[in-house]
Amino acid sequence: DTAVSQTPKYLVTQMGNDKSIKCEQNLGHDTMYWYKQDSKKFLKIMFSYNNKELIINETVPNRFSPKSPDKAHLNLHINSLELGDSAVYFCASSQDWRGGAWETQYFGPGTRLLVL
Amino acid sequence: KNEVEQSPQNLTAQEGEFITINCSYSVGISALHWLQQHPGGGIVSLFMLSSGKKKHGRLIATINIQEKHSSLHITASHPRDSAVYICAVGGPGGGADGLTFGKGTHLIIQP
Numbered sequence: 001d002t003a004v005s006q007t008p009k010y011l012v013t014q015m016g017n018d019k020s021i022k023c024e025q026n027l028g029h030d031t032m033y034w035y036k037q038d039s040k041k042f043l044k045i046m047f048s049y050n051n052k053e054l055i056i057n058e059t060v061p062n063r064f065s066p067k068s069p070d071k072a073h074l075n076l077h078i079n080s081l082e083l084g085d086s087a088v089y090f091c092a093s094s095q096d097w098r099g100g101a102w103e104t105q106y107f108g109p110g111t112r113l114l115v116l
Numbered sequence: 117k118n119e120v121e122q123s124p125q126n127l128t129a130q131e132g133e134f135i136t137i138n139c140s141y142s143v144g145i146s147a148l149h150w151l152q153q154h155p156g157g158g159i160v161s162l163f164m165l166s167s168g169k170k171k172h173g174r175l176i177a178t179i180n181i182q183e184k185h186s187s188l189h190i191t192a193s194h195p196r197d198s199a200v201y202i203c204a205v206g207g208p209g210g211g212a213d214g215l216t217f218g219k220g221t222h223l224i225i226q227p
Contacts, residue, residue, distance in 0.1 A: 040219075041200065042217065042219055042220075043217040044217065092159075105149065105215070107159040
């Protein structure tokens with residue numbers, strides 16, 4: 001069984017479009033994260049949610065909006081896509097928000113976004 | 117904001133060699149993670165530690181809180197260990213601080 005899944009795996013789109021990436025975890029975890037990995041393979045946290053509540057919101061353009069319909073899902077919606085948004089986006093989950101950084105994180109397979 | 121430095125950036129070694137990857141950080145942390153990113157892109161958490169030493173198979177991770185330094189060791193390295201190893205630290209506020217990542221160490225083990 002897949003612990004953390006993301007869809008789609010690959011996403012190729014034109015500048016200016018709006019797209020969503022979905023993430024689901026079946027581990028019963030309370031906390032979920034979105035990370036961005038740039039072309040130099042550098043990972044950076046974007047958002048963190050605990051039990052559907054936003055905990056971390058790093059300096060990310062307003063065009064990025066996370067949505068958590070329930071604690072097992074954290075989707076990422078991106079408006080007006082730009083060339084610089086091309087990256088790999090990883091979803092992750094961990095057991096507990098207060099221990100979020102103390103707990104082991106489980107990563108999804110990543111979504112490779114290419115904006116043309 | 118924590119600064120996380122890893123060394124070396126790239127490491128090529130022969131099968132069987134003992135490997136050490138280092139990670140230093142600038143500010144007190146709640147925990148330190150070692151992650152492995154496979155050539156295919158998937159990320160796996162290897163260790164999470166806040167003190168002392170942990171061992172899993174051929175992998176050993178140590179941390180010195182006073183010196184703000186951690187090492188990841190691989191004994192009897194094998195070509196399947198070839199991957200990018202990433203150090204990440206959790207801020208002192210725990211989950212609310214998220215993780216700050218190093219730039220990774222690209223390890224290649226040649227047969």
